Amino acid sequence: MNRTDDEREREGTQAGRLWTVLSEGGTRLVALGGRARRLTRREVKDIVFKLLVALMVLIVVTPFFLLLARLLSVGLQDLVGSGPGQGWELIATLPGAALRGGVLNAIVGTTVLVLVATAVGVPLSVMGAVYINEYSRPGRVRTAIEFGADVLAGIPSIVFGAFGFTFLVAYLGLGLGALTGGLTLAFMMIPTVMRTTQEALKQVPSSLREASLALGATKWATTWRVTVRAALPGIVTGILLAVGRVMGETAPLIFTTGNNLGLPTGLVGPESWVASLPFTIWSYIMDPRPYLQVRAHSAALVLLMMVLIVDILANYASRRLTRRIV
Numbered sequence: 001m002n003r004t005d006d007e008r009e010r011e012g013t014q015a016g017r018l019w020t021v022l023s024e025g026g027t028r029l030v031a032l033g034g035r036a037r038r039l040t041r042r043e044v045k046d047i048v049f050k051l052l053v054a055l056m057v058l059i060v061v062t063p064f065f066l067l068l069a070r071l072l073s074v075g076l077q078d079l080v081g082s083g084p085g086q087g088w089e090l091i092a093t094l095p096g097a098a099l100r101g102g103v104l105n106a107i108v109g110t111t112v113l114v115l116v117a118t119a120v121g122v123p124l125s126v127m128g129a130v131y132i133n134e135y136s137r138p139g140r141v142r143t144a145i146e147f148g149a150d151v152l153a154g155i156p157s158i159v160f161g162a163f164g165f166t167f168l169v170a171y172l173g174l175g176l177g178a179l180t181g182g183l184t185l186a187f188m189m190i191p192t193v194m195r196t197t198q199e200a201l202k203q204v205p206s207s208l209r210e211a212s213l214a215l216g217a218t219k220w221a222t223t224w225r226v227t228v229r230a231a232l233p234g235i236v237t238g239i240l241l242a243v244g245r246v247m248g249e250t251a252p253l254i255f256t257t258g259n260n261l262g263l264p265t266g267l268v269g270p271e272s273w274v275a276s277l278p279f280t281i282w283s284y285i286m287d288p289r290p291y292l293q294v295r296a297h298s299a300a301l302v303l304l305m306m307v308l309i310v311d312i313l314a315n316y317a318s319r320r321l322t323r324r325i326v
Contacts, residue, residue: 077294078295079301090102094262103280103295105260105263105274106299107277107306109178110277110278112182113181113185113246114185114243115182116182121242122193122242124190125191125197126193126197129197133201134223146198149190149194157249161252163187164183165255175269176256176258177268177269178257178264178272180257181257181274184253185249188252189246193239195238196235197235199234200234200235204231208227209222232318233318236318240314243307247306250276250279253276257276259273284299
């Protein structure tokens with residue numbers, strides 16, 4: 001059957017073009033290169049689901065970029081400026097008179113607190129997760145420990161601060177300072193790191209453990225040289241989550257660290273009082289002086305950069321250690 005000139009012209013204009021039309025039955029009609037087919041409902045649902053997922057991702061990341069844009073629009077002038085407490089002086093000088101200097105005291109204080117919390121919290125939580133997952137048998141004790149860790153992970157930070165003040169400051173008599181604040185933050189890190197470490201260990205195939213034991217390795221050597229190293233990326237992820245959380249906490253530090261416009265010279269006693277970036281940001285943003293409002297935003301940018309640096313270094317170390325396994 002010969003085609004008319006109109007049909008040839010219609011096919012010529014359709015060739016190489018992609019267009020869609022929603023049909024009445026809820027499916028799509030797609031014409032590509034002059035050939036048409038009707039998509040099924042499953043394909044349409046798949047496309048709609050992908051669009052919804054993309055929309056959800058956009059909703060999740062938009063607040064971060066809005067926050068970053070706000071911080072840059074206000075606080076960037078302190079990072080690139082040349083006045084008192086601006087530019088290099090922002091991270092290299094102490095607040096000084098009228099708080100016109102930098103935030104070196106808060107940077108050092110935050111670093112000390114995170115180091116103390118990491119040194120105490122990470123070994124306890126990782127070893128606890130290893131014991132629960134590799135050595136303990138399923139039962140009431142294991143279930144109770146896991147339930148307690150889940151409950152602690154959801155407790156508000158202000159409760160940890162009240163506990164740190166009541167137990168560490170008042171009962172044990174440690175007083176306010178870097179050690180008390182670091183221990184309080186360590187209590188906050190333990191449930192997060194322990195549960196993420198436990199889940200990472202569960203993802204390690206049993207064949208790795210069995211192969212190591214078959215070659216004559218002890219249970220201890222298998223656990224630490226095979227299982228833990230295979231789960232290291234997940235463990236590092238949990239540690240990063242915990243460090244990022246405690247670096248931004250303010251409420252526990254109000255109860256436990258005191259405040260210091262200078263640098264700490266000890267871990268216990270009045271000389272160990274420390275400032276922190278979250279506490280400094282909170283105190284500056286509550287101050288009506290305009291230059292402190294700007295300084296609060298620039299301090300928040302410094303805190304974001306510190307978290308980013310920790311993230312980059314930890315991921316680099318994780319990749320280097322993981323590469324030795326294979």
